[in-house]
Amino acid sequence: NAGVTQTPKFRILKIGQSMTLQCTQDMNHNYMYWYRQDPGMGLKLIYYSVGAGITDKGEVPNGYNVSRSTTEDFPLRLELAAPSQTSVYFCASKLAGVSSEGYGYTFGSGTRLTVV
Amino acid sequence: EDQVTQSPEALRLQEGESSSLNCSYTVSGLRGLFWYRQDPGKGPEFLFTLYSAGEEKEKERLKATLTKKESFLHITAPKPEDSATYLCAVLEIQGAQKLVFGQGTRLTINP
Structure with missing residues (x-):
């Protein structure tokens, strides 16, 4: 059972380039x-999805786009990369509702992105 | 808007020296308060969920407690392997079940 898988683990982009961060659960x-997580900061929500075909903006959505065509995949697209998008990106998933263990998020291991 | 503040930002302890991390929060209605551990280069790893004031949960050398305005993560006789960043988060009451995180406390345990 792989859990949440993110690719790539590391990437360096030049200003103005585009890329897609992959997430599969x-x-x-x-x-x-x-x-996204910046040094010394907590995690800030970019986008979220409550099911296939449904997405919505989080706290910091500018410069990003997402899609959710299947239950398993939730890619994050960066258009026209900027230095301010240098960060570590985490994808997470959870079941709807409350389980006996509580609202358990499962996180991926992250993608470290540098824009130069 | 829900807010979470953690203190201190960083804490250095000697092995065996017990201490506590603080997480204060302001929310419109608490659905759950979460503690996560994060190792360098890794994603957050779930530790505890607390739902109501007075609740306590324990795991090995860690104990989490909750009041109406804050939560504490108590670390008893820590070991170097307890070194990590500890994140606190609250669950927003709206339907998408989003977590709002504090900035974390970076804990270092020296042998």
């Missing part, structure tokens, strides 16, 4: 999320 979770 194999737990049949309904909800998926993209967070």
Whole structure:
């Protein structure tokens, strides 16, 4: 059981380039999320999805786009990369509702992106 | 708007020296408060969920407690392997079940 898989692990982009960060989960979770984490800061929500075909903006969506065509995949697209997008990006997923363990998020291992 | 503040930002302890990390929050209605551990280069790893004031949960050398305005993560007789960043988060009451994170406390345990 792989959980949440993110690719690539590291990437360097030049200003103005575009790329897609991939996120796949194999737990049949309904909800998926993209967070970014800057040094010394907590995680900030970029976009989220409550199911296939449904996405919505989080706290810091500018410069990003997402799609959710399947339950498993939730790619994050960066158009016209800027130095301010240098960060570590985490994808997460969870089941809808409350489990006996509480609202358990499962996180991927992250993508470290540098824009130069 | 929900807000979460953690203190201190960084904490250095000697092995065996017990201490506590603080997480204060302001929310319109608490659905859950979460503690995560994050190792360098890794994603957050779930530790505890607390739902109501007075609740406590324990795991090895860690104990989390909750009041109406804050949560504490108590670390008893820590070991170097407890070194990590500890993140606190609250669950927003709206339907998408989003977490709002604090900035984290970076804990270092010296042998």
